Amino acid sequence: MRASLVVLTGLCVPTLALAEPEAWFHPEPDAATPQIAATLREVPHVPAAHMTLMVDRKAAPALRVRTFAEGDEPLALALVISGQTIWMGNDEVETDPAARYPGMLHAIASAIDGLHLADVVPARSVGLVVSYSTGAAIQLPMAPIAQLTGQALGTQADYRGKLGDDMVDGISLALAELARSSAPHKALIVIGDGNDTNPDRAKAALLDLHKRALAAGVQVYSIVHKTLLSQEGVPVVSFAPSSVTINSGDGVAAALADIVARATDRLYVEFDAHGLSWDGRSHDLALLIDGHVVTDDSIVLPARARACQTCPRCVLQIVIGCVLVIGLVLLRRWQHARVAAASRNA
Secondary structure: OOOOEEEEOOOOOHHHOOOOOEEEEEEEOOOOOOEEEEEEEOOOOOOHHHEEEEEOOEEEEEEEEEEOOOOOOOEEEEEEEEOOHHHHOOOOOOOOHHHOOOOOHHHHHHHHHHHOHHHHOOOOOEEEEEEEEOEEEEEEEEEEHHHOOHHHHOOHHHHOOOOOOOHHHHHHHHHHHHHOOOOOEEEEEEEEOOOOOOHHHHHHHHHHHHHHHHHOOEEEEEEEOOOOOOOOOOHHHHOOOOOEEOOOHHHHHHHHHHHHHHHOOOEEEEEEOOOOOOOOEEEEEEEEEOOEEEEEEEEEEOOOOOOOOOHHHHHHHHHHHHHHHHHHHHHHHHHHHHHHHHHHHO
């Protein structure tokens, strides 16, 4: 039997500097050792010894804590990056000094390499890169996450002469690719100047894409950097409301690292719950870290399959039954022997 409880709470604990803790609790009464498995977000990453689950004032100590990378729920990550020449840069390939722009390519490539993605996400995680300018194209097809590196973005020559800002097309393509992945966790990060070639059409389209992403369970983020030639406005916020704006390429590494940290903020904890009352009723629950309450709610503990409570009596009944059966067999044999003996004497 398996039951689950989802607790979503915004409890603020200043001493722990928590934002909006989230916790999913899964009672497992019929495990070898009854447990409560928990998935936690927005809580401090601490060893098991620092965590305790209190259920009706009974302590269920943490047995094991695993990070997101140590879990078995892969991530599918899509980067949607502006491929416009001016935004990506052309100073290495442009011969006209007046038309050279350093761009963001090298800063983004370096930031991606600094993430060490293969070390912070579970095995079997995958990634892809989509670039958009006039239309959109897949720069890196869906591949093992280790292949999502700065090198996957290519060189400035790959973006030379590309105009346009068809961000809607880029996001649409990335969502379609993510839909093909069976990964239980998905995230999409837009990196560009936040504009679309057709801003009037983009707002409604991006709102629709936002709804599609939510329905598909895709976490969405964006990083905005304006060039001297960028249009005003930031339509991308219709898709990713918590967009981050940076002023130069120096800020992209920190912004990208923060987004990946949020997307992978997940702990898996197993609590020893053998001493709890598994009776099918609701019980008060509180998660404590270093003695501080992180979240509290109630949880239903399903009734466990009960072991026999009268084992001595059961054993006695079995023994008596065996004695009676053996006695009956011996009696029948004795009767057959008497009949046979009487027949011989006759």
